Amino acid sequence: MSTETDNKHWDIFCAVVDNYGDIGVTWRLAKQLAHEYELNIKLWVDDLHSFSHILPELDPSQTSQQFCGVDILRWSSPLDITFVPGSVIIEAFACELPFEVTESLIALKKDNKATPPLWLNLEYLSAEAWVDGCHALPSLQKSGLKKFFFFPGFTDKTGGLICEKSxxxxxxxxxxxxxxxxxxxxxxxxxxxxxxxxxxxxxxxxxxxxxxxxxxxxxxxxxxxxxxxxxxxxxxxxxxxxxxxxxxxxxxxxxxxxxxxxxxxxxxxxxxxxxxxxxxxxxxxxxxxxxxxxxxxxxxxxxxxxxxxxxxxxxxxxxxxxxxxxxxxxxxxxxxxxxxxxxxxxxxxxxxxxxxxxxxxxxxxxxxxxxxxxxxxxxxxxxxxxxxxxxx
Missing domain, CATH: 3.40.50 (Rossmann fold)
Structure with a gap:
């Protein structure tokens, strides 16, 4: 993950639970990261049909397509597309990463010459006081990898709120x-x-x-x-x-x-x-x-x-x-x-x-x-x- 291209490559995984809620948040975030920070965002979604309701141009039958500078990939089981890790992986709202992805992370950890992506779990938004103390805390997984919990919120001790600059x-x-x-x-x-x-x-x-x-x-x-x-x-x-x-x-x-x-x-x-x-x-x-x-x-x-x-x-x-x-x-x-x-x-x-x-x-x-x-x-x-x- 040493090249500039790899550093700009982020993967976001979203399992659609409530039709438009989860994918609505991750789609806005993916667009903003691609547009304002020129990141190479790959958004993996398990329900492209629901996604197409808020992105009418999307073709649910396609495994890979691009809109607003974001690569939208169909998250199937097993994956239709070979996973190539970048520098960051975000699992939205505690969705469980595909087997192929976790296996690749474990392999990178075992390779002393490689650096695994930074693994983040984007949590649901809450105004509860306990969020301040839990934001950005690491969690050691069975694989030996660390996953960080990123909490959106309303204070400067949290991950903030989605809002495009303009x-x-x-x-x-x-x-x-x-x-x-x-x-x-x-x-x-x-x-x-x-x-x-x-x-x-x-x-x-x-x-x-x-x-x-x-x-x-x-x-x-x-x-x-x-x-x-x-x-x-x-x-x-x-x-x-x-x-x-x-x-x-x-x-x-x-x-x-x-x-x-x-x-x-x-x-x-x-x-x-x-x-x-x-x-x-x-x-x-x-x-x-x-x-x-x-x-x-x-x-x-x-x-x-x-x-x-x-x-x-x-x-x-x-x-x-x-x-x-x-x-x-x-x-x-x-x-x-x-x-x-x-x-x-x-x-x-x-x-x-x-x-x-x-x-x-x-x-x-x-x-x-x-x-x-x-x-x-x-x-x-x-x-x-x-x-x-x-x-x-």
Whole structure:
């Protein structure tokens, strides 16, 4: 691994678990590392079909293809492509490396003339306090190799957050011109949306809280447009839809007094970012969408993935504490209660809290606009990764 080419060669392995969450994070990271640091990134993915939903140009039948300067390789078992190690291997979210890869690492360790790649496990994002103490710790494997645990996070003691260098300026330019969002809505096939209407994007899991809010939005003074793709969140509204779920197509819309439900087409990551930038409130799930909602500088609700014994609520509380650090207590309390009620599926409570959202909306929006710069902590995830590898 002594040549410059080898030093710039990184392998990232991603096992797609939740359709778009894991691959969404690793695809953004791979693109940023290739573009901003001119690294030769090879992204190994075990489910190219799911990947193609956020990268429509991708051909799931191909073993190897390149987009945005990243080599995308099909991770099959056994591998269709001979693995040639570079200087860094990243296993995303504790996915287990292919047998051929671990065997090659062991062989390199036994060869005194060769240096094995630096092995990193990119962990899930969390705001919990224990992350600070666990970030970048090594773990000795049975093979004798060391694996380092790299934790994204919200403090300078963690691995930071994924954020492209030009993202905030691009978002600010987009939001400065209201016509941009109207042009985007037209491009997505969404009709009859006025720039002064309330637009809410939804990318959540199933929850009765969403159905309860839809009942509320039907009788608001201001027109509400709910922008939602086919998927888990739309299943929560099946009782409202006039046709069978299988017959619903992107571009269709359904009116219920002041509420209009618009069916979104799937889009790539750039299009999804612009959608979040264009809405007044975003309801998101998972990790990738959760972080992009923060970068959108708009108020949001995070529908966190449910876990046993309600441990997901512990993670939610940890994030809310960090996010609300500089908020006035009454505003922080209201926003936190709304997020908690949505995650608990508390129908009556989420409706009550939403009805009082107007009283805190202006300072909440101001906080959402200031948060991205504060959360970034001077260095993003890609920058901290590159620096960690350099120091190692």
């Amino acid at each position: 993202l905030f300026s691009e978002r600010e330019q987009w939001q400065a011109t209201p016509d941009n969002k109207l042009a985007l809505f037209e491009q997505l096939g969404l009709q009859a949306i006025d720039k002064n209407d309330l637009c809410i994007s939804v990318f959540s899991y199933e929850t009765e809280a969403l159905a309860a809010l839809c009942e509320l939005w039907q009788d608001t003074q201001k027109k509400v447009h709910l922008l939602i793709p086919k998927g888990r969140s739309l299943h929560s509204l099946s009782h409202l839809l006039p046709i069978e779920y299988e017959l619903i197509k992107p571009g269709q819309h359904y009116e219920y007094k002041q509420l209009t439900i618009h069916i979104l087409p799937m889009t790539d990551q750039q299009g999804f970012d612009k959608l979040l930038w264009s809405c007044d409130i975003n309801i998101v799930r998972g990790e990738d969408s959760f972080l992009r909602a923060q970068w959108a500088a708009r108020p949001f609700i995070w529908h966190i993935y449910p876990q046993e014994d309600d441990y997901h609520l512990v993670k939610l509380e940890a994030f809310m504490q960090v996010y609300c650090d500089n908020l006035a207590p009454e505003i922080a309390g209201h926003w936190s209660a709304l997020n908690l009620a949505f995650n608990q599926g508390a129908q009556n409570r989420v409706k009550t809290l939403w009805q009082h959202l107007d009283s805190v909306n202006r300072p909440l929006l101001q906080h959402a606009q200031e948060w991205p710069v504060n959360a970034l902590n001077d260095a993003d995830l890609a920058s901290r990764l590159v620096q960690f590898v350099k120091n190692s």
